[in-house]
Amino acid sequence: MQRTVFHIPAIALLPILIIAFSSLIFVTFSKILQNYDISFVWNLIYVAGGAYIIQRVKRGYLYEPIVLVGGSYLSALVIGELMYTFFKDRDYGFLGLNYTGLGFASFLLGAYITQKYNFIFSKQGLVTKPFTFHPAANYRLLWGVAAACLVITVTLFARAGTIPILSSNPAQAKMNFFAGNGLFSVFLKGIPFICIALLYDSLVAPKPGKFFRLNILTGIYIFITVLIGFRSTIVVFLVQYISVYWMFNRKTIPVSLILSAIIGLLILVSLVGAFRRGSLTLADFTHEIGITLVARPVVFELILKNYNEDKFAYGARYLEDLKKLLPGEQTGANVDLKFEIFKGFADMPDTAGITPSIIGEAYINFGHYGIMGICLACGLIASYFYTRARKKPNFFYICFLTHITLFLVVSIISGIGTALINFMIGLIWTIFLSVLYEHKIKL
Numbered sequence: 001m002q003r004t005v006f007h008i009p010a011i012a013l014l015p016i017l018i019i020a021f022s023s024l025i026f027v028t029f030s031k032i033l034q035n036y037d038i039s040f041v042w043n044l045i046y047v048a049g050g051a052y053i054i055q056r057v058k059r060g061y062l063y064e065p066i067v068l069v070g071g072s073y074l075s076a077l078v079i080g081e082l083m084y085t086f087f088k089d090r091d092y093g094f095l096g097l098n099y100t101g102l103g104f105a106s107f108l109l110g111a112y113i114t115q116k117y118n119f120i121f122s123k124q125g126l127v128t129k130p131f132t133f134h135p136a137a138n139y140r141l142l143w144g145v146a147a148a149c150l151v152i153t154v155t156l157f158a159r160a161g162t163i164p165i166l167s168s169n170p171a172q173a174k175m176n177f178f179a180g181n182g183l184f185s186v187f188l189k190g191i192p193f194i195c196i197a198l199l200y201d202s203l204v205a206p207k208p209g210k211f212f213r214l215n216i217l218t219g220i221y222i223f224i225t226v227l228i229g230f231r232s233t234i235v236v237f238l239v240q241y242i243s244v245y246w247m248f249n250r251k252t253i254p255v256s257l258i259l260s261a262i263i264g265l266l267i268l269v270s271l272v273g274a275f276r277r278g279s280l281t282l283a284d285f286t287h288e289i290g291i292t293l294v295a296r297p298v299v300f301e302l303i304l305k306n307y308n309e310d311k312f313a314y315g316a317r318y319l320e321d322l323k324k325l326l327p328g329e330q331t332g333a334n335v336d337l338k339f340e341i342f343k344g345f346a347d348m349p350d351t352a353g354i355t356p357s358i359i360g361e362a363y364i365n366f367g368h369y370g371i372m373g374i375c376l377a378c379g380l381i382a383s384y385f386y387t388r389a390r391k392k393p394n395f396f397y398i399c400f401l402t403h404i405t406l407f408l409v410v411s412i413i414s415g416i417g418t419a420l421i422n423f424m425i426g427l428i429w430t431i432f433l434s435v436l437y438e439h440k441i442k443l
Contacts, residue, residue, distance in 0.1 A: 299354055313364060318420065355413055
């Protein structure tokens with residue numbers, strides 16, 4: 001039983017919240033960010049936010065949006081900036097440091113406003129509140145849909161006539177793999193959501209053989225994803241899978257395990273990246289680690305230096321990638337961005353783009369005001385659905401919570417617009433599987 005030492009309710013922190021929000025607005029709309037290096041302020045916020053995230057993970061709240069999204073922001077953007085001088089042999093501009101800190105502070109503030117965190121200080125211990133769940137109403141039908149998706153995925157490989165990861169140019173081959181095959185790819189992208197539905201059912205109503213069959217399906221999906229050459233897709237799926245599992249089996253997590261998992265993911269992503277570029281030597285692997293760590297800060301710096309502020313899109317770029325839904329169209333806003341800010345675009349495939357990160361994309365649309373507004377909105381939305389899932393923990397809310405949380409995790413790296421199509425496809429699958437899961441269909 002957990003013994004509370006003292007408890008500060010969220011309402012008691014309202015004055016601090018008002019001061020924090022007012023300070024954020026003042027800093028955003030004044031000229032402080034453009035004229036002064038206040039990275040020491042952001043560093044304090046990083047330390048405080050990072051310490052809070054680590055504490056939540058240690059207590060077993062791995063699945064919380066503030067943990068996954070906030071942790072991804074620190075990993076993809078902040079650590080990259082801290083390692084920038086080591087890998088690039090020059091300092092990172094203070095303007096980029098200020099804007100990155102603004103985004104993180106805005107996200108934390110939005111998450112707090114929506115979720116209304118209570119600060120509970122207690123001795124070591126853990127109390128798990130039991131939820132009421134129901135098993136799948138159409139378990140066999142879920143497997144029938146999974147089988148259909150696998151057959152259509154095999155057809156996708158047959159139509160493409162290639163295995164991208166084994167091609168001489170895997171990046172270009174991956175682009176060509178999906179060109180003209182958008183409808184088939186929808187079924188491939190449905191497999192991870194079926195895995196989540198079957199996992200949910202296996203946890204609610206465990207029976208011999210359920211997990212074994214689920215693990216086979218999960219392994220097949222990961223293998224297919226590797227063949228296509230995806231990296232982030234595998235990581236996102238595994239995090240979603242683990243998040244759902246952890247909601248049912250919340251346990252304390254040692255810090256050593258957290259660090260090992262982060263390092264393991266970095267190694268996995270770098271290995272796939274090095275192989276995709278055609279070499280697995282130690283030098284290439286080390287170079288790929290550097291790219292993985294500092295890629296987003298590098299692109300953000302290019303945006304701040306080279307993007308024409310007279311061309312702010314005012315939200316239009318968030319919808320630009322929807323044209324990928326058209327037959328044969330695989331280019332989007334990030335391809336256009338490559339030609340606008342990146343002088344080395346001639347060395348990249350014609351259909352390849354560069355990922356601006358959530359703050360780079362926000363800047364392109366609305367300037368630094370967008371960084372504050374978009375990151376604040378992400379915190380508000382993510383924590384709102386977390387609160388809803390806690391109050392009504394059925395399959396739809398749990399699946400949608402993990403889906404929107406991981407959508408924001410991907411958006412931290414790529415930008416919201418790039419991830420929007422996959423989010424829409426995932427939402428359709430979530431709604432479809434929720435109906436299939438919760439309502440008995442008699443055949």
